[in-house]
Amino acid sequence: MSSSLAPLLEAVALVQDSWADADGGADLSRAQLVAVNDAIGVLRRTTDAVHAEVAAGLARESRRELGPDSLARQQGFRSSAQLIATTTGASTGEAARLVKLGEATAPRTNLLGEVLPAKFPVVRDAMCRGRIAAAAADAIVTFLDRMILKVGPAVAAQAETLLVEKAAGLSLDEVRKLIARTEAHLDPDGVAPREDELRARTSLTMFQRDGMLHLNAVLDPARGAPVQAAIHGYVPAEFAAKRDGRDPDAPEADRRTVAQIQADALVHLAEHALGCESTATLNGATVVVRVDLTDLQHGTGFGLIDGIDQPVSIGTIRRMAADGGVIPWVCGADSEVLDWGREKRLFTPAQRLALRERDGGCAFCGLPPEMTKAHHIRWWARDTGPTDLANGVLLCETCHHLIHDNAWDIHIDGIGTRAKVWFLPPPHIDPKRTPRPGGRARTELIA
Incomplete structure (x- = not known):
């Protein structure tokens, strides 16, 4: 003792x-x-x-x-x-x-x-x-x-x-x-036997209570990965739209939380699947809304959705009907968030894949790759930093601002995808500036 x-x-x-x-x-x-x-x-x-x-x-x-x-x-x-x-x-x-x-x-x-x-x-x-x-x-x-x-x-x-x-x-x-x-x-x-064990525990349950549809999903890695990637890809796109020249204090400003946006992402994916030209894998599934035509025309009353207990307002039904005309956008037209601007033109898809392999996601906090952007360590315009792996790092938006606003330094040790990322805190945080491992080196056994 x-x-x-x-x-x-x-x-x-x-x-x-x-x-x-x-x-x-x-x-x-x-x-x-x-x-x-x-x-x-x-x-x-x-x-x-x-x-x-x-x-x-x-x-x-x-x-x-x-x-x-x-x-x-x-x-x-x-x-x-x-x-x-x-x-x-x-x-x-x-x-x-x-x-x-x-x-x-x-x-x-x-x-x-x-x-x-x-x-x-x-x-x-x-x-x-x-x-x-x-x-x-x-x-x-x-x-x-x-x-x-x-x-x-x-x-x-x-x-x-x-x-x-x-x-x-x-x-x-x-x-x-x-x-x-x-x-x-x-x-x-x-690894394979553990995958079999996890796959056997996969489940999705649904029930309705208090007018809400409750989902409880437990997915093995292979099934969970595309779901997580799709939702994580949707969230930063919505945040980018929030920042697109809009006043955050305006009465009509988007004030959804991350959890709410993730719920919207799941709805978006389902609407995408139901709206695509080929729905063979869904066995003809579609959303059926039942409403009185007079109520719909006058904006009064309510409607019912097949399979959902809670009645919905006429306003909600009108929005659902309007969404049906946006299928080309949902299915991947040019308005889908594919081009985020300068970073996409500077770091090629191949370079971003290499950064993803090296960093595993946000190199500072570990958020998934879908929630990060490729950033220059030495700024491209101010410091004439080159667009290569040794000068690139994956960071989420929060960590990007944290590092630049608080004078952290980033050092890349090695070459290519097996290089290690180190973060050097500013002297007011650590006078010795002890390097802190980032990227995959924090939690993975890499040489």
Whole structure:
């Protein structure tokens, strides 16, 4: 326990020091806010380490064979997980995962009572140092437990070291992505069976409630990719239209959220499929709207859509009828968003595909390629930067502005699609300007 307490006490002191100069969060400067947030992150991660070790001890003292002497039962709980969940406010499942993590990272004893190293010592050390949180550690431990029988202890130990090293500073979603890539490298023969398993879990359910159609889709990668790509392609096009010389404060301005635009994208795709000349794959499916002609002419009453319980207004029916005349645009006329201007003319499709292969999406935040544009690192007009891979990077709109507005530098290490992208923070963020990996290098095992 002492190995975990020293960093914990240091983390507490770090929070105290970063908070000491202001009386409450409202009085903190930007630099202080960042410092306090960083200190809280260290504190949470080191607290996780101590709590995991305590959870393992509670589980050990509450094992079933102790019967009435079980610590959890003596405290009035059925199990150590219930004890932890009740005292921390977490769910029983979260508490059970903490116990499992503690047992995997705490020192062990053999039948003779001799102390043995932890099952995953590298994970334990990283937690004790406050480098990774319990959620990331649990994901790594669960993966390694599954892989040990396939690749052996030695390879699993190498994977443990690599994962822990790269997981520091990543979000949980990025750690999961890193684990998925690592599993494919360690067990390439298992990729196809995993695909079969995911494909078997594919489903789409629909039901109506409160006048709304609810969709719940679970798609395997092959089925999900075209759906995601199409929706992600629609969203930035709509945002581009929003910015096209329109006043964002005007009463008629488009104020839809991203979630709402994504819903519109799904509708757009369905209308596209129903409106195309060839609908053989849809078995003649079409949308049937039933409305009284007099109501339609006078703009009163309501209408019904076959298969939908909720009645719709005459205004909605008129809009649906009008949409039927826009089929040439829906099916891909020149008005479809294909030419976004200067970037499209400068970076050829082949170059953009190469950037996509290298960066995997937004090189800074990881958004999918469909939500990015190819940008010059050295500006084409101001800095006469060339239009080639070494001077190009995929960035989403937000990260593009963030990097330019805050004086980040971008460095490309290597040549072609196997090059690595590095982001150098400005001195006011990191005085040492420590390079941060970008692109695929953040979560993938590339040379």
